[in-house]
Amino acid sequence: MYKIMKKEALGENIVLFEILAPQLAKKAQAGQFVIVRIAEKGERIPLTIADYNREEGTITIIFQEVGRTTKDMSLLHEGDNILDLVGPLGEPTQIANYGTVVCIGGGVGIAPVYPIARELKAAGNKVISIIGARCENLLFWPEKMAEVSDELLIATDDGSVGEKGFVTDIFKKVMKRENIEQVWAIGPMVMMKAVAELTRPEKIKTIVSLNPIMVDGTGMCGCCRVQVGEETKFACVDGPEFDAHLVDFDLASRRLAYYKEEEKRALEQKTCNNGGGCKCH
DSSP states (O other), rough: EEEEEEEEEETTTTTEEEEEEEHHHHOTTTEEEEEESTTOOOOOEEEEEEEEETTTTTEEEEOOOOOOHHHHHTOOOOOOEEEEEEEESOOOOOOOOOOOOEEEEEGGGGGHHHHHHHHHHTTEEEEEEEEEESSSOOOOOHHHHHTTSSSEEEEEESSSSSSEOOOHHHHHHHHOOOOOEEEEEEEEEHHHHHHHHHHTTTOOOEEEEOOOOOSSSSSSTTEEEEEEEEEEEEHHHOSSEEETTBBBBHHHHHHHTHHHHHHHHHHSSOOOOOSSSOOOO
């Protein structure tokens, strides 16, 4: 059991949990993730580690209510327990002093971008961060991102905060004025693909973090396979970070949509104490 020490609503249907997990916090690194199961009959879902505090023995996860399991998770409170928390999983971000780097976070992708920007800043890089969301109610952590960045730029689709438009609109301007050594982009698949297409002609190394369907998180089930160049990779053990210029985004997008109908039916069921997916209703 892993105790929820803090629960915070960050925006519309966006929830933060700070969880007591001393052993996990001790080993966690930027770019890694955990697999969460909230109840015996519950689904196992991967969530990126948004922050970790080694002294207090806690990790932070952030999720948006989009499916049955995240909906059930949102009903938990401070002091409640999560049944299983496995990790840290995946390869950590390769941190070094590259020079000028850009960290782009779209939507909930802001969460995994934060520790990456923090570690890159600590390594001596000039960090330019760009974060965005559809509207102000879906944007979170601007203050935290500003703390770990030399420059923070914000975009919202409706212009409710920052510049009106997409993160890619701002990124185009940054590309014209900066000698960028490397880019990290995390967020919706369409956003990551768009960033990759902007940097490809300029040969700017670009890293994306993929979140395909995942079950065991150890490379055994093969559900999280993605096409990277001429190779099939498993996001759970080979990633979750990959060279954006080699990722087949179209295939990855289609795989993410495989179980939309099943997700819809699960959401229509009543919430139960068994963590979803049961036959009791």
